[in-house]
Amino acid sequence: MRRRTFLGAAAVGIAGAVVPALGAEPASGKPFRIYRVTYRGRTEVEDGFDDYLAANGVPVEFIERDANRGAVPMADFVAEIRELKPDLVYTWGTPVTLGIAGRYDAKDKQDFITDIPIVFALVASPVAAGLVADREHPDRNLTGAVHVVPTETQLRAMQSYRPIGRLGVLYTASEQNSVSIIEELRRLQGTMGFGLVERQFRVDAEGRPSPDGIEELVGEIAAEGANWLYLLPDTFLGTQYDRVTPAALAVKLPTFGAAELAIRQGGALVALISRYYSVGQLAASKAVKILRNEVPVGQIPIETLKRFSLIINMPVAKQLELYPPIDMLNYAEVLTG
Amino acid sequence: MSGLRIQFSVAIIAVLMAALVFLSFQTARRAETILQPQIEKKADVVARSTVALVERALELGIPLDRLEGAAAHFESILAGNPDLSFIELRDASGRVLYGAHSKAGGEKPGDRANELAMPLGKVGSAPVVVAVGMDPAYARQVVSTLWLDLLIIMFVTALVALELIYVGFGAGLYGAIEGVESRLRTIRKGDLRLHPPVEADSEFGRFARALDERLARLHAAYEGLRKQVGERSDAVSQRALDMLRERFGLGEGVVATPVQVIAMRAPLFVFMLAEELTRPFLPVYIRSLATPIPGLSQSFVISLPMIAFLTVVALAQPFLGSVTERMGRRSSLMSGAVLGLVGYVASAFVGDLVELTVARMVSAVGFALVFASAQGHVIDSTDIRHRSSGMAMFIGAILVAGLCGPPIGGILADRIGIPGTFIVAGLLSACSFVLAYLCMPTHTARRAHGPAIRWRDFGPILSSPPLAALFFLCAMPAKIILVAFCFFLVPLQMEAMGATQSMTGRMLMIYPIAMVLLVPFFAALADRRNKRAHFVAVGGLLAGLSAFAVLVDAGSFLPIVLMLLGLGIGQAMSIAPLSGLVGELGRALSPSVNENSVYGIFRLVERTGNALGPLVAGTLLGVYGFSTTVAIIGGLTAVCAVLFLAVIGLLRPAKFQLHATGS
Amino acid sequence: MFRLALRTLPVFAVIIGFAVFLAAYMNFSGVRSAYLDLIRSRMAMIAEGIGGDITAAESLGIGLAEQATLPRLLSMQASTDPRMLSIDVAAEDGKVLFSSDVGRVGMQDDAGTDAGAFRLQQRIVNDFDAPVGSVILRLDRTAMDAEIDALRFEILRGAVPAAVAAVLAGCLLCLGLLTLLHRRARHTAEASSGDDPISRAAEEMRGLGGEVRL
Secondary structure, eight states, X not given: OOTTHHHHHHHHHXXXXXXXXXXXXXXXXXXXXXXXXXXXXXXXXXXXXXXHXXXXXXXXXXXXXXXXXXXXXXXXXXXXXXXXXXXXXXXXXXXXXXXXXXXXXXXXXXGSOOSSOEEEEOOSOTTTTTXXXXXXXXXXXXXXXXXXXXXXXXXXXXXXXXXXXXXXXXXXXXXXXXXXXXXXXXXXXXXXXXXXXXEEOOBOTTSOBOOTTHHHHHHHHHHTTOSEEEEOSXXXXXXXXXXXXXXXXXXXXXXXESSHHHHHTSOOSEEEEOOHHHHHHHHHHHHHHHHTTSSOGGGSOOEEOSSXXXXXXXXXXXXXXXXXXXXXXXXXEEEOO | OHHHHHHHHHHHHHHHHHHHHHHHHHHHHHHHHHHHHHHHHHHHHHHHXXXXXXXXXXXXXXXXXXXBTHHHHHHHHHHHOTTEEEEEEXXXXXXXXXXXXXXXXXXXXXXXXXXXXXXOSSOOSSOOEEEEEEOTTHHHHHHHHHHHHHHHHHHHHHHHHHHXXXXXXXXXHHHHHHHHHHHHHHHHHTOOOBOOOOOOSSHHHHHHHHHHHHHXXXXXXXXXXXXXXXXXXXXXXXXXXXXXXXXXXXXXXXXXXXXXXXXXXXXXXHHHHHHHXXXXXXXXXXXXXXXXXXXXXXXXXXXXXXXXXXXXXXXXHHHHHHHHHHHOHHHHHHHXXXXXXXXXXXXXXXXXXXXXXXXXXXXXXXXXXXXXXXXXXXXXXXXXXXXXXXXXXXXXXXXXXXXXXXXXXXXXXXXXXXXXXXHHHHHHHHHHHHHHHHHSOSOOOOOOOOOSOXXXXXXXXXXXXXXXXXXXXXXXXXXXXXXXXXXXXXXXXXXXXXXXXXXXXXXXXXXXXXXXXXXXXXXXXXXXXXXXXXXXXXXXXXXXXXXXXXGTXXXXXXXXXXXXXXXXXXXXXXXXHHHHHHHHHHHHHOTTSOHHHHHHHHHHHHHHHHHHHHHHHHHHXXXXXXXXXXXXXXHHHHHHHHHHHHHHHHSOGGGGOOOTTTO | OHHHHHHHHHHHHHHHHHHHHHHHHHHHXXXXXXXXXXXXXXXXXXXXXXXXXXXXXXXXXXXXXXXXXXXXXXXXXXHTOTTEEEEXXXXXXXXXXXXXXXGGTTOBOOSTTOTTEEEEEEEEEOTTSOEEEEEEEEEEHHHHHHHHHHHHHHHHHHHHHHHHHHHHHHHHHHHHHHHHHHHHHHHHHHTOSTTSHHHHXXXXXXXXXXXXXX
């Protein structure tokens, strides 16, 4: 839900404009220059980023670039950055960040930017991607904001809506991210005291996941006594909400989404997500620390948000006849239609 | 004046209690008028926010009968607001749909006077009401929680003030009243010995003089009769006269009433009060300053300043006897008070553990000086025969300070903070200085007594089996368990259980109360029955076994109360017989051994036990946790007591049968 | 006896009087704490409610400065208590962005010069725990202070009769005890009855032939 459309449009229009200086200025008196590379065009992350800078009185001039979902080679951006020498580079998502900053242990650092500070947003697992060795101490020219809500936090949100007896999960076996989440769930079983029902998407002849038999799989999960279905951040699952959630509704199985899409369009009952806007603000807070020379970039830890947004889908709740505890209404966003 | 003083105490405390009851009723009424409107306003805010929440739920389409977690939500509000007694959601007929009630709510819902009902505004269907109940007894509850604090403050204020009666009355009048009382007491018992004279300024002084004259005439007549009978060589009459002497003490010496002893009681009491103020919070304060030292557990680190304090006291004690003698008891007590003042004020402002340890060590030197000066004054003012009653007064002052100090310290710490309480302790030290200046005599007749401890007596004393057993199986464990429990473990545990400092201070009163009430009783009993050694052993056993009370229920305060009670009773049983037994065995040991040496080494052993207390407790606490540590220390004490009993049985039993008259 | 009373009774009077007033003061102090706690908890509840609304909007992307629904919300909350001077929402630097009292908008909020108000300030943090501003509730202090002063006056005034009664009773009791001692002393010193041990000892000595005059 884009409530900032007017401001978003204005921001796009003034890309490269100067925001009046209210606070500290760079030594030369000119605005800071940020080279920004987005992946699929402007998103709310950028809105949050820009608003934070404006609210803190940081004068900035943006050099906007877009990777067009990977169509543009990253090397082009690297070359341009070397030429323009901005004060800061901003990257959106793992592919862009890997392409511009490179792995921390890359042998040939020549292809990547290593001397200009880079702030990323929306990298799900920087350590797993090889961008840094340690989130607390990046020890390189890279830091940023992660948008993934820790699994344990999600389980606790689920628990407070309705206690988890047995958790059902449907995932793609070939996705490394999903597999590691399943392992984590298995570990959390013991400490949090719930049962786990796992199912994998069927694969077709080429080994790619197939939407075949989703309804049966969901049915099996419900039959084994699961009382929640966890829609984990699995890429394939993210394309199949329109089949999974109706199937779950049909067997009266409540669904918990880990991505904003799952609940806004996907029909999940409840989701705990990082708002892109806030992720942008968090990334901007790190950018400000770098631009004002308060902390060297290698010592700024990579962080996630401290507070996440809980979204409840009321029509689904009505259909399932499973209403949220009323004090959740104090802090959750409720979708009514 | 002890009899009269006790009567004054009872009278004043009774009057204060009555005044307190009256004040509390008045305060409760006033409290209600001022608190009730605020409670109503708060109930209004609670009702409003609840209404808003329920309205939002209904707006979103949640049916009224499907408001999940409503009761739990109400419960959490009640938990944070003790002045509210219930929150309910009712339908038009008054039927409760969801509700939560606090335990204190003795009011029935539906009691309109104490309830605020607010209807939901927006939703059309049926008029639904949020009702918030206010606890009408809240004001009373506020006042009653004050009651316990006040009771203790009144009690303690009365005791403290009565200690200072000496100053209020003036030495002359005090001495005169004391003189009259002791004369009446001895005469009533049939002890007709003479008394040292008192000032005759006051009415009581004149009575004392009159009594003295009667006694003097009696004694003169006796002397005359003796001479007569002697000239007559009348054997029968001689024997009759001897019996008269035995019965009435005619011709005997003078009853030494330790009037001058009292001079040290006020400054000593006030200084000890200062130190006892710190008991409830000292370990907690140390912990707040402590930085972890690698390799040592945190509890051990906390114990370090306390060990330092007690070690300085232990080491200084043997030397200060002669130091205070040379300096003069008054000057050395005043110096001690100054050092105490410096130490306490410094403790309020220190920033880390090392500085606190140094401040405590300065206080320790002050403490040792005051202790030694006061003790020396007692020795100066009494002769051997009445040394023990003078000492009893000395110990009494310390015990009463130990009784009054912790609760005051706890309450002060809660209200003005720990550094503020240290400053109050400093002020008390300053008062002690002033009192010593005013009350203590500048010159006292010095009694010639030998050196405090002759170090070559160490060997024979410690190698004598009965004395060694007594020292190391009874005296040392008794101090270890006392310091470990009362100074270290209980304050830390109370704080961990969430108790306020006031509660901790009250808890620490249990031991001194037991001691103050029971020591005289058990001391007399043990002496009469000639069973000193058994009393020591049984007392130690009881003190040790009572530690196991804490294993029962870790959550409540009752086990700690029982443990401290058992400790107090057990030590009350053993403390006086222990001291007496030391003297007995020392005298029986060998004539070459100086009795002073025996007592000196006894005190040294006790002080070492003091210093070991936090060491043992700190080490064990770091490894095992509270209950197990208490059980271990208690168990070991009990085992030592049993071993001592065995030693009594095995060693020449005759050695332990002591005659009352010989003491 | 009168001189004796004059010397000793003031001591008791001071002790008892001091103790009674100490008790009264502690009573007052306890009730005052309860009173202030009630007020503070009520204000905290209001502040939390407002803060929660602000935070929810913040995370939806509406920055603090843009939350146009706030003025109405603040006036509504402030109107529930006639003694509420104002409810403000201020930015991090202290500048008042919204207020139930329109005159305060744009002012710099300063706790130091705000002597007439009883204040509660609650910080608002955003999703990554960075402060974005605060909610400030200001209650009229004069009425509160007047109530507290009245309470103090009444409790202490009520303590006076208690103190007087206690002092009288205590002094009388102590005087009585002293008088008892006095009487016993006189009795024994003047040997009015011949029954005490001194007289008995004298009797026995006379029996042995001695001359005893007491």
